[in-house]
Amino acid sequence: MILILKSKLMKNIKGININLVGCKPMIRRLAWNDGKIQPRTLKVGHKAREAIKKIKQKIVTGEYEFENVSCFCGSCDDMVISEIDRYGFYYPLAICKRCGLIRANPRMTKASYIKFYAEEYRNAYGESDSGVAKLFEYRINQGKQRYNYLVKHVDLPAKAVVFEVGCDFGTALLPFAEAGYDVYGCDYGVEHIEYGRKKTGLKNLFIGGVEKLIETNKKADIVVLHHVLEHFCDLEGELIAIRKIMKPRGLIYIAVPGTLWWINNICGADIMGLLQNAHTYQFSLGSLTYVMECCGFKLIHGNEKIDSFFKVDNVFRKKQLIPDMEFQRVVSYLKRMERKYLPKYYLIKCLEILGIKKMIKNMWQKRC
Ligand SMILES: [Zn+2]
Structure with missing residues (x-):
């Protein structure tokens, strides 16, 4: 069938x-x-x-x-x-x-x-369900939080050049601009870039990908990839292009939904929570480090959640030096999560068949 x-x-x-x-x-x-x-x-x-x-x-x-x-x-x-x-x-x-x-x-x-x-x-x-204005305000707050997190972890020189790939409205670049940094962002989302330009007053927000940042002829002190790398179609091509527009001591901040943390901690052990067609890749810290090292970056700090910092490196790892036992590690985690989630899945299915799922859910929510 x-x-x-x-x-x-x-x-x-x-x-x-x-x-x-x-x-x-x-x-x-x-x-x-x-x-x-x-x-x-x-x-x-x-x-x-x-x-x-x-x-x-x-x-x-x-x-x-x-x-x-x-x-x-x-x-x-x-x-x-x-x-x-x-x-x-x-x-x-x-x-x-x-x-x-x-x-x-x-x-x-x-x-x-x-x-x-x-x-x-x-x-x-x-x-867009809650309206663009509301979402923009929400993103402004998220942007402030991200700025505070990044400046706490990274010592940026005055007037540092900050690039963000997949910058959405540009709201996360705004606090950097307000602090005197030179900011540039790109995103394929036409409506949000145009709205962001108007509302943030940032001029250097471009519709497109990394090629738009190349056109600025600037070299970045830091590149921000916040929940963006998992959307790339050509990991090697785009990471090497990014490396070329970074200063020799430049840093790259990467956050993605780390497979080995996200499923258990965010999705209640249900892998479905992680599945969206926009994600061309899913990473563990091991597979991310492998990819980054093959593209000329070195890990400075990272965890399985994945919140990570890499720096430009002069050494490129050979692709044949694959991470040790990564396939076995990831598969065994996925199987463990599935065993953990299945009882809940069958319970929900039973409640659906009996037509009482909504009622039980309401009762549960009232109790909480
Ligand atoms: Zn492979």
Whole structure:
């Protein structure tokens, strides 16, 4: 049955050419299931529902194309973890058996992702449901917090050049600008960049990717990648491009939803909470450090959550020096989390079948 459903889907997704010899994903409840999402899926508002519908149409009509990609380490020997994301998009997540890096494969092409970010991303993920003004204010507060965190950990010279890739409204750059730093940001989200320029008064917010920062002819003291690296299509190409626009002693701050921390601490052991089609990669500290070192960076500080600082290094790790036992470590963590979550999953399913899920949920919330 799964094969038939997948075959139907294949005909409807342009660019897909994968081997579908009946293999099931490691997490069985997250098989494609014809796009039907599981219990505990995120609740989204009207704008988000419309955007999700639009994206699904664009996938079916071929406006958004998919492609197969090999792992950063060059291997294609993968194990499929899951096939669907929390919005019901086809999102096959594979872990490389050689280096342990997790990636979406197949996934949308870079050109399709750029259109997706420009037109639907923020709406589909529910960020527009409360209105752009409210979201902007929320981001202003987040930006202040991030600024305080970064200046506490990093000693920046006066008038330091600060780059942010995926800067959204530019709100996290605003406190840096107010403190006298020279700030530049880029993002593919047209509406938010335009709104941010108007509201923050920052002139150097550009619509696009790293190439826009290259055009400034500036060299960064610090580059901020806050929940952005997991969206990159070409890890090596983009990280090396970033390295070239950094000063020799430059730093890069990277925060991503670290697989080995996030699932347990944020998602209540349900891996589904981590699954969204915009994430082309998922990292552990081990796989992130491997990727960064191969691109000419050295780890200064990092944890599994992933909050990390790297500096420009003169040494490039050879790709064949893969992290030791990373695949086994990540797979065993994922299996442990699934064992922890499954009783809850079956309980929710039972309550749904009995039609009393909402009632129990309300009772539970009142009790809390
Ligand atoms: Zn690999």
